[in-house]
Amino acid sequence: MIKRSFYYLWGSQTVSNVADIIYLLSIVVLVFTSSDSLMTTILIPLFRLSSQVLSGLVAPIILSRFRLNRVLLFSQLGQFVIFTLLLLYLWNTPGQKSFFFIFIMVFGMSFLDGWTNPARNALVPRLATGEGLMRANGMVSVSDQVVKCAGWALSGIVIVWLGSLNTLMVASCCYFVAAIVTSFIRDPLVQEEVRSESSDPSSNEAGLAQEKKKGAYWKELGEGWKIIWHNRRIRSLMIVDSVDTIGGTSWVGVFILAYVTQVLHQDESWWGFMNASFFSGMILGGLLVVGLVKRLQKNSFLYMLGALMVYVLITVVFALNTIPVAALVLFAISGIPVQMAGIIRRTLLQTSAPAAQLPKVMAGIDVLTNLAFGLSLLFLGWYADRFGMVQVYLLAAVMTTIAVLIGWFYRRDFQENEQVDHPTATGAGI
Template sequence: MIRRSFYYLWGSQTISNVADIIYMLSVVVLVFSSSNSLMTTILIPLFRLSAQVLSGLVAPIVLGRFRLTRILLFSQFGQFVIFTLLLLYLWITPDQRSFLFIFVMVFGMSFLDGWTNPARNALVPRLATGEGLMRANGMVAVSDQVVKCAGWALSGIIVAWLGSLNTLVIASCCYLVAVTITSFIRDPLDQKELSPESSEFATSGSETAKAKEKGSHWKELGEGWQIIWHNRRIRSLMIVDSVDTIGGTSWLGVFILAYVTQVLHQDASWWGFMNASFFSGTILGGLLVVGLVKRLQRNSFLYMLGALLVYVLITVVFALNTIPVAALVLFAVSGLPVQMAGIIRRTLLQTSAPAAQLPKVMAGIDVLTNLAFGLSLLFLGWYADRFGMVQVYLLAAAMTTIAVLIGWFYRRDFQGSEQMDHPTATGAGI
């Protein structure tokens, strides 16, 4: 079953993602055109990543003390306010702009945005249950990929047509619409039943909240990590995901560009074709999951391992291939198993912990994912320079094979019931 509030969540997050892409591209173009410095422009994603990592570290405290719907609303409204201040500043000072002020605004927006992803992923299993959960995750994945695929291209056209400042106005309107839609989301769970700490913290004048021990903050920060480590299902999924990420990072744009030039001996235009084909494959993979949800619901963990095995075979052929058209087709086809495995893994994570623990678990998972991604990026960059792109993709296939073997070892943990019971509060519907 999928509740109406899920569609509000889905719509608000999709519009917010569109706004993020528009604003980021506009700010990058504006800073680069004003400074003519690539080094200065690089500071934008650096501030953004730093803010999200810091936000992820403190997220367990926030997620454990406030309602998820309030966190989403506060996060998006806060981003809208900061973005509006940034927009007004850029309009008022067209000539002498402080890049430091722009970077601080980007940092503030990214810090608030760092709470959105774990809150969203924890809300989805409350708003969609049974077969509806995997279908909901598939819909979210498809919309994310569509936004990524079309968003950057359309944003570039809009920026070139209207200019950076006018494009930022469009982004501001998108943020406002997202905030409005988010206000309609209703969490079916009674937060008081889930976590006594949440209700006592929500009341600012509560004497109980004032009496909380100082060490409780550190305890809350580590609670999600403890759950991940002691819950065998979550721990096995994270091990599989972390090992797979080592090779999966090789599909990042910079590595694809190197593959296109070094292996296929084509110009940068093929880089764009490759990215478009991969996004098309991931969109198709998400739609396939939505259509086959009843079949995938049974033995979903084994289907995930099967999808990863298909991905391994495609990656090996991709690594050894030197025909550009064949590479384009293989890259598109690889998007199907990658997306299927990702959606199933997210669904299994969401159903492997009680609703009260899930927000903190998701916050810890986000930190682990970002850490694994960063370390993999550094390692594969060195490996590519040392051994070449063919060996990089053969290594990617080898690492995913190891991930599948590890998953096969843990398969018994996923036999039987895969749906964690998420109780709903009486009368707490939409």
């Protein structure tokens, strides 16, 4: 079952993702053309990543004290306000610009955006239940990949056509539309809490005790981490994901560019072709999950391991291949099992913790994912310089194989098919 509010959530996040891509590409082009410095331009993703890590650390407090739909709305409106201030500044200073001010604005927007992902992932299982949950995750993943695939390609054309500042105005309008759509989202868990409080006279005393308990900020910050560690299913999934991430980072654009030039001996245009083919595979993988949700719902953990093993085989052939067209086809095919495994993993995480605890868990998972990605990026950068790109992809296959073996060891935790039921509000008009 998928509730109406999910479609509002889906739509608002899609429009917001479009705005993110347009704004990022416009800012990168603007800073690079104004500074003529690659080092200055690199500070943009650096500020974004550091801001999102800090945001993820404080997210458990925010997500536990406020309704998830209101957190999303505040984040969207906050980004719109900050972005409008940035746009006004750039519009009124056509000459020399303060890059420090631009980076601070980027930091502020990224900080607010850091709450969006855990809030969205925690809200989805409240708005979609049963088979609808995996289908909803598949729909979200497909739209994310379509936006990335089309957005990065079309944004460059739009910037050339309209110019950076006019393109930023388009992004500002997108942020405003996303905030409006977000305002229609209703959280069914909040409605059930209101009903239980009105029917239970002792709920006020319980609420006061809960507020007193929430006073311990440090305890609340660590609660999500404790749940991740003590929950067998979540801990197993995070171990598998962390090991897989070590090799999975090799699919980042900079490594693909190195593979294209060093192994395939092609120019940079093939880099764009490779990215487009991978996104196409990711989109197809998401559509397969949506279409096969009934079959994947049973023994979903084993299907995830199977998808990872298919990915291992494709990666080995990809690493040893030197034919450009074959690499293009292999890269597209690899996106299918990667997307399928990712959607199943997210669904298993969402059904492995109670709804009230899920926002803190998702916030902790986001921090772990960002840290694992950053460390893997540094390690693989060193490894690629020392051993070359062929060895990098062979290492990726080895690490994913280890992740599959670890998952097979933990498979009994998922054979019980234990699933946490998330409260849902009655009525289709939510």
